[in-house]
Amino acid sequence: MTVPSIPLAGVIGAPVAHSRSPRLHGHWLRAYGLPGHYVPLEIAAEDFEAAVRTLPKLGFVGVNVTIPYKEKMLEIADVVSDRATRIGAVNTVIFRADGKIHADNTDGYGFIENLRQGAPGWDAAAGPAVVFGAGGAARAVIASLLELGAPEIRLTNRTRLRADALKNEFGSRVRVVEWVQAGNVLDDAALVVNSTSLGMAGKAELRVPLDGLRKGTVVTDLVYTPLQTRFLRVAAEQGCTCVDGLGMLIHQAVPGFERWFGKRPEVDEATRAAIL
Numbered sequence: 001m002t003v004p005s006i007p008l009a010g011v012i013g014a015p016v017a018h019s020r021s022p023r024l025h026g027h028w029l030r031a032y033g034l035p036g037h038y039v040p041l042e043i044a045a046e047d048f049e050a051a052v053r054t055l056p057k058l059g060f061v062g063v064n065v066t067i068p069y070k071e072k073m074l075e076i077a078d079v080v081s082d083r084a085t086r087i088g089a090v091n092t093v094i095f096r097a098d099g100k101i102h103a104d105n106t107d108g109y110g111f112i113e114n115l116r117q118g119a120p121g122w123d124a125a126a127g128p129a130v131v132f133g134a135g136g137a138a139r140a141v142i143a144s145l146l147e148l149g150a151p152e153i154r155l156t157n158r159t160r161l162r163a164d165a166l167k168n169e170f171g172s173r174v175r176v177v178e179w180v181q182a183g184n185v186l187d188d189a190a191l192v193v194n195s196t197s198l199g200m201a202g203k204a205e206l207r208v209p210l211d212g213l214r215k216g217t218v219v220t221d222l223v224y225t226p227l228q229t230r231f232l233r234v235a236a237e238q239g240c241t242c243v244d245g246l247g248m249l250i251h252q253a254v255p256g257f258e259r260w261f262g263k264r265p266e267v268d269e270a271t272r273a274a275i276l
């Protein structure tokens with residue numbers, strides 16, 4: 001008699017101790033009574049490739065990838081999804097039964113699903129989006145908004161060169177706005193996104209003037225510690241529809257969980273409570 005193997009998954013990075021993913025996947029495994037384990041795996045740079053190639057032999061069906069390996073994983077993968085190629089980074093890996101390493105990026109998906117759940121009726125094509133920040137997270141935000149037909153993305157970043165580089169990559173619908181002018185391009189925006197790390201506990205506040213925000217504009221912050229950032233608080237006071245960043249973190253995990261453990265999990269209040 002063969003003993004059925006218990007699927008293993010995890011998050012690989014350095015460091016990984018701060019990751020909320022083990023709590024999230026652990027919650028879903030328990031909620032659905034599924035066999036499986038999800039563990040944090042800190043891997044040193046010099047061991048990274050060897051470790052990734054060993055994981056399937058140890059029973060791992062896939063992993064999430066976090067800093068600093070999101071780009072490096074692209075080089076190791078045998079198959080890369082279109083959206084991971086567009087974003088230029090990997091956050092979800094599937095170790096396929098045929099031995100191939102399949103790399104995907106679900107950050108843009110998580111970003112969009114979070115908006116759909118938190119701001120029902122929101123439509124990317126309805127008007128310009130303003131994006132603060134031009135780092136890794138901004139790439140996923142921009143790629144997903146363009147894919148859904150956003151007519152214009154006003155991209156603003158402290159380091160102008162990084163915003164220019166994204167414009168060169170993503171094309172003419174991206175317009176770079178000087179960081180000091182960011183407050184001047186909000187009034188007709190359908191969506192305003194903070195994808196900088198400003199406002200995170202322990203970091204400086206986002207100080208872009210927000211009086212241009214209008215009632216009904218959808219405003220979202222990728223920062224989720226704290227859940228209610230100053231940016232979201234000010235936006236709410238001005239009548240905006242606010243969506244916090246925790247939902248993005250949860251939604252981006254859905255496709256991986258489904259592929260690894262065979263059940264599409266729900267994103268509900270119990271899920272949020274489990275990882276807070």
Ligand code: NAP
Nearest residue numbers: 133134135136137138158159162195196197222245248249
């Ligand atoms: P990143 O690649 O390091 O980019 C950081 C961004 O923040 C850059 O645009 C940077 O501008 C800007 N920034 C940092 N300090 C600044 C300051 N003092 N003044 C002005 N701008 C500043 O980081 P990332 O991976 O894009 O992540 C950004 C944030 O999103 C983080 O807080 C992360 O936790 C969050 N995030 C959340 C989710 C989620 O699921 N909710 C997913 C991904 C990321 P410069 O280019 O000028 O340095």
